[in-house]
Amino acid sequence: MAAEVSQTLELERATAAHLPQIRRFLQQVRRRHVDFGAEDLPGLVDRAHFWLAQEGERLVGLLCVQVETRPTTLPPTAPTRGYVRAAAVAHGYSPAPLLAALLQRVEGELRAAGNVPAYQLMAYGSAPWLLAGLLAGDFTQVDSIQFYQLTSLQRRPLPEPPPQVAQLAPAHAEQMADLAVLDAAAFEPLWHFSRQDLLELLMRSRLQVALYQGELAGYSALSSNSEREMQLARLAVHPRFQGQGIGRQLLWDSIAHARQSGCHVLALNTQTSNRRSQDLYRRSGFQAVGTAIPVLVRLVR
Known part of the structure; x- marks a missing residue:
């Protein structure tokens, strides 16, 4: 049975120094959702909301949310959109509490920015572990493709x-x-x-x-x-x-x-x-x- 999020788990903002570790993790981990090319990773680490979950020196999870530049044609009442570009969870860790914890940090950054009244984060639940993790983070299914x-x-x-x-x-x-x-x-x-x-x-x-x-x-x-x-x-x-x-x-x-x-x-x-x-x-x-x-x-x- 997968373990709950450990009290020793540390959540930290990804930086350029983490790039080699992130690349290795995404190559090795099975439970991963990646919606970008390898060449896009440095830019996302630099500009998107990219958070890591570490157990000691071991990377055990990550979440990347990219907020778009708001289109002028988006209706004024519509929230600014953000997209889950990457999510990954190591074996032995429960996706639901780990992704929920990472999502809290992303939301904290968004609220602290205070640029817009509301954001609408969007993701595709293409795998059962990802669907469960996002639903635990208060995502709601609104449609399907x-x-x-x-x-x-x-x-x-x-x-x-x-x-x-x-x-x-x-x-x-x-x-x-x-x-x-x-x-x-x-x-x-x-x-x-x-x-x-x-x-x-x-x-x-x-x-x-x-x-x-x-x-x-x-x-x-x-x-x-x-x-x-x-x-x-x-x-x-x-x-x-x-x-x-x-x-x-x-x-x-x-x-x-x-x-x-x-x-x-x-x-x-x-x-x-x-x-x-x-x-x-x-x-x-x-x-x-x-x-x-x-x-x-x-x-x-």
Whole structure:
């Protein structure tokens, strides 16, 4: 049975001096959640809320929360968002009390900063130990993410294209501010993409915009996961233009491009609460794969 947090456990803020120890720990520990590349670690230690749990000289747990630069398009009443970028717990230690203790230190830093009225911390409970640990730290499940795939694209005949109700065109950098406004209208604050998010998406994806009577009505983002698989990273239609077939047009365009590119599998994910998008994907031949991943949030005031 895993031990409770020991009275000899020391919690301390990570510094650059801890980097070698953190790297070794993340390579060795089995219960780990890491949402960044190795090259990002120094920057997170320097700028994010990165806390360690030490038993003597032994590192036994860590938690990293990164608060985003608040987008101007985030609604004024919405809390500033923060993301659990890393969590890890050594064998023999209970995730629930250890992560809860680390989370208290992160929250203390956030409250001490006093920059905004509230923060909304977000994490994916992709493993049972992580889910249990975050729930013990007063996170609440608000949704879940379901993954879908459209397989055998090279053998699958394309259906008839939907009516061309909108003009589709490649996106340009100067459109990102307007796209961020569209995105804020299409998604709840938890899922909103900022202008910077969209610029990064533009750099790594095929970003298409839908113009309806000269107005930006929607967009799609298609990126490559491998030689055989592509990812529909985003599909959004402004609420004013929903129900007219623009989403179906953007989806068909993405499927056609993936097939023409030699892709065999087109993957995507969406919230299980978004019934409208799930119906659209299922009607287009996508099938749910794997188990839905819980989405957890914690409000810090």
